[in-house]
Amino acid sequence: MKIPLSRVIFTSIFAILFFIGPFMPRYILFLINEILLWSIFAMAYDLSFGYAGMLSFGHGVFFGLGNYGAAILVKDLRMNLFIAILFGVILATIAGFGIGYITRARGTRGPQFAILTFIITVTAYLVSLTLSWITGGIDGISFATPTVHLGMWELSLSSWLVRYYFSLVAFIASFLILCRVKNSPFGIVLLAIRENEERARFAGYNTTKYAILAFAISALFAGFAGAIYGLEYGYANPTFFQVNISLNAILWSYFGGSGTLFGPIVGTVILLPIVDYISKHWAYYWIAVGALLIIVVIKFPSGIMGHLQELVHPSGEGRKEIA
Amino acid sequence: MLKVENLSKHFGGVRALQNINLEVRNGELRGIMGPNGSGKSTFVNLITGYLTPTSGRIFFKGEDITTFPPEARVQRGIGRIFQITNIFPNLSVYDNIWIAVQSKNKKRSNFFINRNKLKDVESNVEEILELIGLSHKAYEIAKNCSYGEQRLIEIGIIMGLDPELLLLDEPTAGLSEKERNSVVKLIKDLARSKTIVLIEHAMDVMFSLAEFVTVFHEGKIIAEGIPKEIASNEEVQKIYLGEI
Numbered sequence: 001m002k003i004p005l006s007r008v009i010f011t012s013i014f015a016i017l018f019f020i021g022p023f024m025p026r027y028i029l030f031l032i033n034e035i036l037l038w039s040i041f042a043m044a045y046d047l048s049f050g051y052a053g054m055l056s057f058g059h060g061v062f063f064g065l066g067n068y069g070a071a072i073l074v075k076d077l078r079m080n081l082f083i084a085i086l087f088g089v090i091l092a093t094i095a096g097f098g099i100g101y102i103t104r105a106r107g108t109r110g111p112q113f114a115i116l117t118f119i120i121t122v123t124a125y126l127v128s129l130t131l132s133w134i135t136g137g138i139d140g141i142s143f144a145t146p147t148v149h150l151g152m153w154e155l156s157l158s159s160w161l162v163r164y165y166f167s168l169v170a171f172i173a174s175f176l177i178l179c180r181v182k183n184s185p186f187g188i189v190l191l192a193i194r195e196n197e198e199r200a201r202f203a204g205y206n207t208t209k210y211a212i213l214a215f216a217i218s219a220l221f222a223g224f225a226g227a228i229y230g231l232e233y234g235y236a237n238p239t240f241f242q243v244n245i246s247l248n249a250i251l252w253s254y255f256g257g258s259g260t261l262f263g264p265i266v267g268t269v270i271l272l273p274i275v276d277y278i279s280k281h282w283a284y285y286w287i288a289v290g291a292l293l294i295i296v297v298i299k300f301p302s303g304i305m306g307h308l309q310e311l312v313h314p315s316g317e318g319r320k321e322i323a
Numbered sequence: 324m325l326k327v328e329n330l331s332k333h334f335g336g337v338r339a340l341q342n343i344n345l346e347v348r349n350g351e352l353r354g355i356m357g358p359n360g361s362g363k364s365t366f367v368n369l370i371t372g373y374l375t376p377t378s379g380r381i382f383f384k385g386e387d388i389t390t391f392p393p394e395a396r397v398q399r400g401i402g403r404i405f406q407i408t409n410i411f412p413n414l415s416v417y418d419n420i421w422i423a424v425q426s427k428n429k430k431r432s433n434f435f436i437n438r439n440k441l442k443d444v445e446s447n448v449e450e451i452l453e454l455i456g457l458s459h460k461a462y463e464i465a466k467n468c469s470y471g472e473q474r475l476i477e478i479g480i481i482m483g484l485d486p487e488l489l490l491l492d493e494p495t496a497g498l499s500e501k502e503r504n505s506v507v508k509l510i511k512d513l514a515r516s517k518t519i520v521l522i523e524h525a526m527d528v529m530f531s532l533a534e535f536v537t538v539f540h541e542g543k544i545i546a547e548g549i550p551k552e553i554a555s556n557e558e559v560q561k562i563y564l565g566e567i
Binding site: 186191195202203204 | 371392393394397398402403405409410411412413414418421422423425426427428430431432433434435436437438439441480483484
C-alpha cells in the first residue's frame, strides 16, 4: 500500500518537534507553543469556514468560553486540570450548538449569518465586561498555573517545556481528529453545502443538520484551544471574546488555503511569527494585519495549499489524496 | 407511482397552476410540454419540494408527500435535473458524483471514518463516470468543464441518487446538436429502469422520447395523449404556432 506523502511529512514534523523540545531557547518554545495552540483554533475555524462555508466572526465566543470555563474551575473550585478542560470544552460546544441552531435552523445563510455571529461576539464581549464578578472585567482573571499529575510525575505548567509538550499533545490529538472529520463522509457533505446548498438538499442531505453539527464541532475545538491557552498561561480575559480572534483565524486559513486539511496550519506557522515580530516593533501592528488580510484575500484566493495543489496537479488530479 | 390531486399554486394574484390532476404510472416516460409560463417548471418544483402548493395533494407510491422537505423526497426516491446546470462547481467531477452516490449509503453522515473506505461508493462512482463518458476527466474541477460536460455531470449526479422517479426539466436546453444527442441517448438508457417525467420545450426531443404527453397551458392541462395525437391536436398547434 502506498503511504501518502503528507502522512510522511507530518509524522516527521511531529517526531522532530518531540525531540527538539529540551534544546530550544525559551523564546522559540514560546513561539512554537503559540503556533500549536492557535493552529488548533485555525483548524477548528476552517471546519466551519473553509468546509461548510459558514463565515463566522463569532469564534472568539467559543475560545473565550473554553478559556473562562477551564480557568474558573481551576481558580475558584480547585478542580482537576482535565475536568477543567472538559468543562470549558462543553461550554463552548453548547454555545456552538445553540448559535448554530438559532441561525441555521431559521435559514440564516451567507452575509446574514456572518452579521449575526458578529453581533453575538460583540454582545458576548460587552456582557463579559459587565459580569466582572465572574470575568474580572477588563483585567480578566489570573491564577497560578495548575500541575499535571501523570502517574508518579507532577509537571507544573509554569515550566515552558511542560507547556510545550502539553500543547504538542493537544495539537496532535486535535489534528488527527479534525483530519478524520474532514476526510469523512460527513466532511464531503460540508463541502457540498459550501459549494451549492440547494443541490446538496436535492441530493438528499438534510443540510441544516450537517451545518449545525459542523459548527458545534468547530466550537468544541475552538473551546479546547481556549481552555488550554488559559491554563498554560494562568489567565482568562474578555479580549478573547472579541472579533479579532476570528479575524486572525480567517487570515491564517485564507493565507494557508481554506477548505484544505493543512492550509490553516501552514497559514498559522507562517503568519503568526511575522505578526508577532511586527507587534514587538510597531505599536500599530493591526494596520499591518489588516493590510495583509486585504492582500491575501485579493491575491491568493485559494491560499498556499490551494496554489500548491494547482501547481502539482494542474488538472486537479490527485486532489482526492491532498484535499 | 406519482399522483397529484387538485394541485394549485398561486403567486400573489398569479395562478401558476390550477387544479391539476395527473397520474404517472410505474415505468412510464411521461412528457410535459407547453409554452413558456404554462406552469411546467412550477409543477416540477411542487413535486420535488422546492415550492409548497397553495392547495391540493401529492402522492408518491401511495404516501402523501405534500408537505415533505426536498431531502426527504429525495430519500424516498424522487430525483430531478435542473433547468439551469446545478452542480458543485469547485469540487472535482469525481466528488460531484461521489456526493450523490454517498447519499444512499448508510454511513452518509458518519464523521469518523475515512470516506475512501466506502468501497461500494467508490465502485459505483467509477461506474457512473464510465457511463457518462467522463472517466478521463474524473479529477477535473467541475467548473472548468464545458457546458455540455457539466450537463453530463448533472445527469451523473442523478444516476448516483438512483431515484425511482426522475424529473427532467428541459435537460437539453442550451446544448449543441452533438451534446443534445448524447443527453437524449442517456435519457433513453435511464428510461429502461426508471419512471421519468420529462419537461421539454423542444417538440422534436419530446416526440422522440415520450410515450405519453400532457400539455400545459396557462396553468391548466389542455390535452393529453400519445405523441401522434398531440402533434395533430388543433389547440396545441394553435398555441405553439401562435407563439412563433
